Amino acid sequence: SRVVSTSATMAGDVVTTVQRGPAGGPRRRFISKVPQALLDDPDLHEAMSLLPRNYNFEVPKTVWRVRQASAKRIALQFPEGLLMYACTLADIVERFTGAEALIMGDVTYGACCIDDLSAKALGCDLLVHYGHSCLVPTDTTALAVLYVFVDVTVDNGHFVDTVTALLPKEFRVALLGTVQFLSSLHGSRAALAAHFAAVSVPQAKPLSAGETLGCTSPRVGEDVDAILFLADGRFHPEAAMIHNPEVPLYRYDPYGRVLSKETYDHARMRELRRSAVGRAARAQSWGLVLGTLGRQGNPAILDHLRALLTARGRAHTTVLLSEVFPAKLALFQGVDAWVQVACPRLSIDWGFGFEAPVLTPYEAEVALGARAWEEVYPMLYYAKDGGSYANYATPEDRARTLDACCKAAGGEGCGGCEGGEL
Numbered sequence: 048s049r050v051v052s053t054s055a056t057m058a059g060d061v062v063t064t065v066q067r068g069p070a071g072g073p074r075r076r077f078i079s080k081v082p083q084a085l086l087d088d089p090d091l092h093e094a095m096s097l098l099p100r101n102y103n104f105e106v107p108k109t110v111w112r113v114r115q116a117s118a119k120r121i122a123l124q125f126p127e128g129l130l131m132y133a134c135t136l137a138d139i140v141e142r143f144t145g146a147e148a149l150i151m152g153d154v155t156y157g158a159c160c161i162d163d164l165s166a167k168a169l170g171c172d173l174l175v176h177y178g179h180s181c182l183v184p185t186d187t188t189a190l191a192v193l194y195v196f197v198d199v200t201v202d203n204g205h206f207v208d209t210v211t212a213l214l215p216k217e218f219r220v221a222l223l224g225t226v227q228f229l230s231s232l233h234g235s236r237a238a239l240a241a242h243f244a245a246v247s248v249p250q251a252k253p254l255s256a257g258e259t260l261g262c263t264s265p266r267v268g269e270d271v272d273a274i275l276f277l278a279d280g281r282f283h284p285e286a287a288m289i290h291n292p293e294v295p296l297y298r299y300d301p302y303g304r305v306l307s308k309e310t311y312d313h314a315r316m317r318e319l320r321r322s323a324v325g326r327a328a329r330a331q332s333w334g335l336v337l338g339t340l341g342r343q344g345n346p347a348i349l350d351h352l353r354a355l356l357t358a359r360g361r362a363h364t365t366v367l368l369s370e371v372f373p374a375k376l377a378l379f380q381g382v383d384a385w386v387q388v389a390c391p392r393l394s395i396d397w398g399f400g401f402e403a404p405v406l407t408p409y410e411a412e413v414a415l416g417a418r419a420w421e422e423v424y425p426m427l428y429y430a431k432d433g434g435s436y437a438n439y440a441t442p443e444d445r446a447r448t449l450d451a452c453c454k455a456a457g458g459e460g461c462g463g464c465e466g467g468e469l
Contacts, residue, residue, distance in 0.1 A: 081111045094139045098132060101200040106139060109175055112193050113144040118173045122166035124151040126178040129197060146172075153340070156390065157261060158182030159429075160341035163189045180226045180258060182429060183342045199227040201277075201301035203235045209306050210275060210299060211242040219245040221267040221294075223259045223287050224277035228301060232257050232277050239275075247271065251430040253439075259283050262391045262428035264290040273297055276309075282392075284309055289316070289395070290426035316395065317424060323394070323404035327414040330383030330404075333363040334376070338389025340369045345438050348388045348408050351445040358449045359415050373401045386411040391428050408436035417448040 085091065085107050095106050113121055121140065125133050130152070137148040149169060151162055158179030166174040167189040175193045185192060214220070220243045224232045233248065233256075240246040249265035250256040259265070259276070264286040267274060274296040276284045284298050288311040296309045327333075333356055338344035349365065356363045364382075368375065371387050384404045387393055391407040398405050409425060412418045412435065427433035435444040 081107050085111055088143075091139075091143060094142065097135050102132075103196075103198040103200070104132070104136060104177070105195045105197075106136070109140060109193060109195065110143045113140060113146050113173060116173055116191065118144070118146050118171075120147045120149065120169070120171045121173045121175060122149045122151050122162075122169065122171040124155060124162055124166075124174060124176045126155045126157075129178050140175075155341070156343075159343045159390070161188070161192065162341040163192060164341075166190060178227070180255065182254075182260070187342075196226050196229075198230050199301070201228060201231045202304070203231055203238075205304055206231065206277070206299055206301065207235050207238045207242075209304070210239065210297070213306055214243070214273065214275075214297065216242055216244065218243050218272040219270055220247070221265075221271045221274050222246060222248045222277070223257050223265065223267075223274055223284075225283050226255070226258055228277040229255055229257055231301070245270070251427065253431055254429070259287050260429060261286050262426060263430050263433075264426045267291050267294055275299065277301065279303075281309065285311060286392075286426045289313070289424050292423060313424075317422075319399050320395065320410060320424070321420065323398055323406060324410050324414045324420070327384035327404045327406055327411070328416075330414075331361060332381055332383045333361050334379060334382040334385045334403075335363055335365045336371055336376075336385060336387040336389060336405075337365060337367050338369070338371070338387065339367050340389070343389045345388060347440075347445075348436065348438065351435065351440075351448075352386055352388070352408060352411055354445075355412070355415055355417060355448060361415070371405070376405070377402055384414070391426075395424075409434070412436050412448060417451045 091107065091110070098104055123133060123137055123140070133150045137150055140146065140148045149171065151165065153162065159182060161174070161176050161183050163174050171190060173191050173193060175195060177195045178197045179194070180196060181194045220239065222232050222236060222239070236246055236248065247267070248257040249267050251263055251265040254260070254263060261282050271294055274287055274291060274294050276287060276296055276298045278284055278298060279300050279302050281298070284296055288296050288309065292313045297306055298309050299306050335349060335352055337346070337349050353363065353365070366379065371389060371393055376385060382403055384406065385401070386406045386408060388408060391409070394405050394407045394410065406414060413420050425434070427437055429438050431439050433439060435448045
């Protein structure tokens, strides 16, 4: 038996999933309530007072999980914005568990960067990953993982008062946000519903309702007049704007306490990306980049793209990189087009800065004639219905693209099957 995942209920109970036998074997879930004595421990509360009160680092749950596992060495992984609390949390864990805590300092852009492989190589028994949801399937991790979302409490009253004062009550509103603010988002829904004509919280499964990643966003539907997004930056809201170009988006910054109407140059983005796809459609020599920053690179997507290129008779080579930037790819001579299996936003946001086109898996399928160009650019990389280019595609979905041609669907064709113009 092995522990494949650890999470928590809303009540703070520890949920441990144990798999018996090899991968794919039967599983059992055990719920272990954090002892009340630990929740009330005055020494632990005194240590926790060094952390910001509105950030829930779930310290008692973490201490209890380490004790349960009898872990001797644990790894703590943080996004950049939470690294300032890493030493304090490491000290607390070591003091109250006796385990050695290692801080993983490499950059962590998102949940896809979970670095269980390095933690395992360092001899850790448990990895605590802060600030992101359980994105990477837990049955693929090399050791037990505890996800701590770090729920951030915001001033819900100011949030509700601001948006209801500035947005028309006739609006039908969709609520979206990042995982840190989902509790506040859901907690504000009733008050917002009392003001607006309709309030919905769309979902891109398997993400939580309302949760949006930089590469994955729900489609809000035609019965929505505005998206109300709770986040402190633009990266995640941009994913929602790309995937819902016809719906205006308003972002409430819980730190600055400001509501702003966000804009995005959809026409320019589509022009740049379609141009890159058109150039790649004529390429004969391709390079495939598998991202090695945590779990960014999905080997199943890489294998899919290699099979697709082979079926189209295109020469290709594979490169492993933790960071993808223009100067690095420029060192590889004779590559006409690249596909990066790491972060789709790298191509969307920065693709224009590379000498050769750098495509996403979706764009590569278009360039190779396996699917038609979509006028609404898809942001479904971690959605269950993301298609053959996305993380949760089945082998059958991907196999069907090998003989596919976008002309078969009645479109004009992309040129990829024939190496022509897009």
